[in-house]
Amino acid sequence: MLVSLLRTVLMYGVILLAVRLLGKRQISQLQASELVATLLLSELAVLPIQEEGLPLWRGLLPMCALVLCELGASWGMLKSGRFRKLVCGSPMVVIQRGKVLQGQMRRLRMTTEDLFEQLRQNNVFYxxxxxxxxxxxxxxxxxxxxxxxxxxxxKQLGLKVPFPGLEVAVISDGELSRRSLALCGKEEAWVRRRLEERGLSERQVFLMTVRTDGKYRILPKEPRA
Known part of the structure; x- marks a missing residue:
C-alpha cells in the first residue's frame, strides 16, 4: 500500500512537470497532438501505480519519450506550415458573408445546435x-x-478614453504577491500604508487589487459563520 502511495505521488509530480514542459494552453484549446500526448501521459502513469512489480523506469521512459515527441512536433509546426497543417489541419469557414456553408458543417459533423452554441459563446445570439x-x-x-x-x-465616435491601466491582485487570501507588486510598480511599504489607513493587516485581507494608475480596492475577509 505504501509503495502504491509513493508511486502515485511520484507520477503526479512527473505528469505535472510534463504538462508544464508542454506549455500552458488550456484544455479547451488543445491541438490534436497535445490532446493525444495528454491522454497517453495519463495512461502511461497508471501502469507503474497499478503494477507494483513493474520497475518505475518502465513507466517513466515512455513518458519522457512522449514529451520529447510532442516538443519535437511543436518545433516542427513552428518551422513548417505544411507540417502544422498535416498535424493540426486548417481552419474551416462555416459562415461566409452571412451565408451558412452547409457542406462545411457536414464535413465537420457539426449540427445546427453546435453552431448556435458556439455563436452564443461568442456573445452572438442572432x-x-x-x-x-x-x-x-x-x-x-x-x-x-x-x-x-x-x-x-x-474611436469611431472620436472620443479619447483614458487607459485605466493593468489591474493585478497584490494580496490574495492574506498572502502578498511580490510579482504582482512589480507588475503594478508598487512596493510593500505602499501596500502596508494603504492597509494601515483601513486598520487592516495582510492576513485580514481577502483580496486587494491595484491598478497601474494607482487606484486600488480592498476586500476584507468576512467572519466565518
Whole structure:
C-alpha cells in the first residue's frame, strides 16, 4: 500500500512537470497532438501505480519519450506550415458573408445546435448578425459580426478614453504577491500604508487589487459563520 502511495505521488509530480514542459494552453484549446500526448501521459502513469512489480523506469521512459515527441512536433509546426497543417489541419469557414456553408458543417459533423452554441459563446445570439464564422484548428469558433451590428467604439465616435491601466491582485487570501507588486510598480511599504489607513493587516485581507494608475480596492475577509 505504501509503495502504491509513493508511486502515485511520484507520477503526479512527473505528469505535472510534463504538462508544464508542454506549455500552458488550456484544455479547451488543445491541438490534436497535445490532446493525444495528454491522454497517453495519463495512461502511461497508471501502469507503474497499478503494477507494483513493474520497475518505475518502465513507466517513466515512455513518458519522457512522449514529451520529447510532442516538443519535437511543436518545433516542427513552428518551422513548417505544411507540417502544422498535416498535424493540426486548417481552419474551416462555416459562415461566409452571412451565408451558412452547409457542406462545411457536414464535413465537420457539426449540427445546427453546435453552431448556435458556439455563436452564443461568442456573445452572438442572432444568425443574421454574423458576417464570418471560422472553426479554428483547436475546435473553437472565431466570429466576425456584420459592421452594422458591431458595437460603436469610442474611436469611431472620436472620443479619447483614458487607459485605466493593468489591474493585478497584490494580496490574495492574506498572502502578498511580490510579482504582482512589480507588475503594478508598487512596493510593500505602499501596500502596508494603504492597509494601515483601513486598520487592516495582510492576513485580514481577502483580496486587494491595484491598478497601474494607482487606484486600488480592498476586500476584507468576512467572519466565518
Amino acid at each position: 444568425l443574421e448578425d454574423v458576417a464570418w464564422a471560422i472553426i479554428e484548428t483547436n475546435g473553437l469558433m472565431s466570429v466576425i459580426r456584420k459592421p452594422e451590428e458591431d458595437p460603436v467604439t469610442p
